[in-house]
Amino acid sequence: MGKAVFPRSLRGASGHEWDPSPEISGVKVSAVASLIAVASFSGAEAQQAPLPSVTVEAPVARPKPAASRPTADQVRARDAMRRAARQQQQQQAAAPKSNLPPDRNPYSSPASDYKGERLQASGKFPEKLLNTPKTVTVLSKEILADKNSTSLKSAVLSTAGVTLGTGEGGNAFGDRFFIRGFDARNDVFIDGVRDAGVSVRENFFTEQVEILRGPASSFAGRGTTGGAINIVTKQATTENSFYNMDTTLGTDRTKRVVIDVNQKITPTFAARVGGLFQDAGVAGRDYVTDNRNGGFVATKWTPLDTVTLSANYIHNEVTGRPDFGVPYYRPSTLTAGAPFPEVGSPRNAWYGFVNRDFSRVGQDIGTFNAEVKVTPDLTISDKIRVSRSTLNYIGTLPEGPTLTNPLSNSTIRANPQSRFQQTDVLANQLEATYKFDTGNFRHTVLAGLEVSQEKARINSYTGLTSEQQGLAFAGSGSLSGVSVFNPQFTNLPFGIPSLGQFPTNVKIDSASVYALDSVNYRDLVILNGGVRYDKYDVRVDGFGTVNGVANTPGSTAASSGMPNFNVGMTLKPVPYASFYAAYATSSNPVGAEFDGLSPQYGGLSAVTNGGANQIFGPEKNTSIEIGTKWELLDGRLLVTGALFQTEKENARESRNITSAAQATADCPYPAGTIGSVPCLSAGAAYRIRGIDLQAGGKLTDKWSIFGGIVLMQSEVTKSNIPPANTALFTSNVGLQLANTAHQSFSLLTKYQINDTWEIGGQAVYRSKIFGGTWLAANQGTELPSYWRFDAFAEAKLDKNWTAKLFVANIFDKLYYDALYQSATPFVLVGPGRSASIVVSGRF
16 A cells, blocks of 8 residues: 545644655554544534444555656756855855955955965866966965055066066067066966067056966967966956045155946946056156056946856056166176166166156057856857057166276266057957866866957157257267266257157967866866967068168068967865976967067067078977975965976077178178178077975964065076177076076065054065076176065054055165166166055945
């Protein structure tokens, strides 16, 4: 017999449902039902004629239909929902939403603003940083605020393992960074799209800065030998509305205002706008100004749960009077020498001309992104970028010192350096991300197609001589006899300069396909790999000097196909630790550093004297990294350590052949040639090894730290040209790399004293930096090592207002950021001591 089913009137008599057990047979049910029926009659009714017995038959049990097996799509959807639920539970457990600020960084850890959690490119890097087999430094906007870093340059230069290079005779001046010893000036990205062309970048629109270390062509395309920098911009959010303002007043005439407003207009649409105004000087440098203005607008619309549309526009302009540093004291090429302030010249001496020198650097960047979740596991996104950046400046380089006795009478040559460069970029990234399981293996596969066109128009100014008569200005605008210790021509009158009539035009077309897969086996073993192929075409049209004839027109073109890949494996013996090994490649094609106007500076010449060859195959870079990462103190602190080695092969070098007597089979000097012939060769090789240690997060509930130490050893392993300074070196082989601090350290820390007060500070160390050409430290010049210290104190005035006092370079340390490659270079000076107060409102 099956289970008995009672009439509804009987099932409801007791006020609740009753499910008889399987052991109750039909006979027992019938007897109980009879008793209930009899008991329901009154005593009078009981005396009437006996009623017939009531029998309730239990229904006959029917076999249930066999359950159908879920389809593969249903299994994937179920697993995806379970993963999302687990992640949501973990996030809620780590930090309740109500405790997070409305403008919180969506990529940083809820447990600590100093601890990066994830990278913006979640498809390319689907795992947390703990599980990513690559050294990555993440500077959140909170870290940028506590460093008081208002520009990309100030942010990354206070980070271990990154140094600054100068613009040079054929290069543009701006953000030129060296990561792990290699030039990365065109390896800067904004929201994952290359920001081509050297520029000067502000931080008012920045959510976080990601520094990826080591070759990354399978992620980012050409270049990226030492790494890449990605700027993550502020985006609109439909979670909350907020209204932020920061006002800064400081020494050196500093005035700065930044606003950041996000308005949730509907549950599916939000807009975010921001603005910047700055009027400032530079501590310790006379006449130099650093003025900025800009704005951004970002929108987000989610018309459907599966569709997200976002658009943003950024305008940024940095204007002022540029600073190209101080001259270099070198009594002999047999000695290293030092920057002139080290031997007594004023650190604040400026060698430019206030009525001629100016700088105006602008960026206009528009981005549209569409993201569609076709299924819970398949997402397709398309990003379109249109941008224009402009470099427009005239500056003065203090070069060629003439030494005297006494030294205070020494003079330099004030050489003009000018440029008008306009770079236009049109790019499109189409990506599909698919998540699926094969048994216990969880896959995240990304496939992408990227096409872009970069066009640059590069020119320089003429008419750079003074209107004042009787001065020894050269036709180019160079002036000799300028005092090192007391520049006397600062206020000379000048006319209005004009652009030259012989510009250089550069066009780079790129098309790339790539695929990456991350495979997670039960959070115990994580494998990842990727491949990418870049089709690269460059063309340069312009003018040059051929056999003494100036402004000879010509053009040069080159094409390259560049396959690259990466592989990595991560082992997780415990949930809070990982051990990994990774291998990656990248390629540097000719002409990629297109701000360089010749092969000597990473670009291409439209015309070469003597018909010198400048087209070679791409430089090849490989890197291996072995490391470990630990998430400690209940997930509040991330500590990482890595050993790495990067090698470059087929590197390009150049030297000038001035006569037939110097010619070789590889470097000919054609008959009838007049002037020097550039000889570009390929086949050099470099190697850099090191250890990279980092930490970020909270040591206690009140104590936060962020910092790292990088120790490197570099070497030129092969070279085909003689060293720049043959009096000191017989070969480039065995020399260190130039423009690199081989030991660097940085530490930012803050401590919350109580609910009102926080105090903090920063320490930065850089070892000596050596000068030289073609990456080799072959000139014998050097910059001294230094320590620099900053401090701040913050008071929370009420729930909406805070005030923060900064003192940068507390001890007014004289230090230097970069030096030019020549034997007597100009040197960029770091800012002196400054103080500022920032009043912030958060609503």
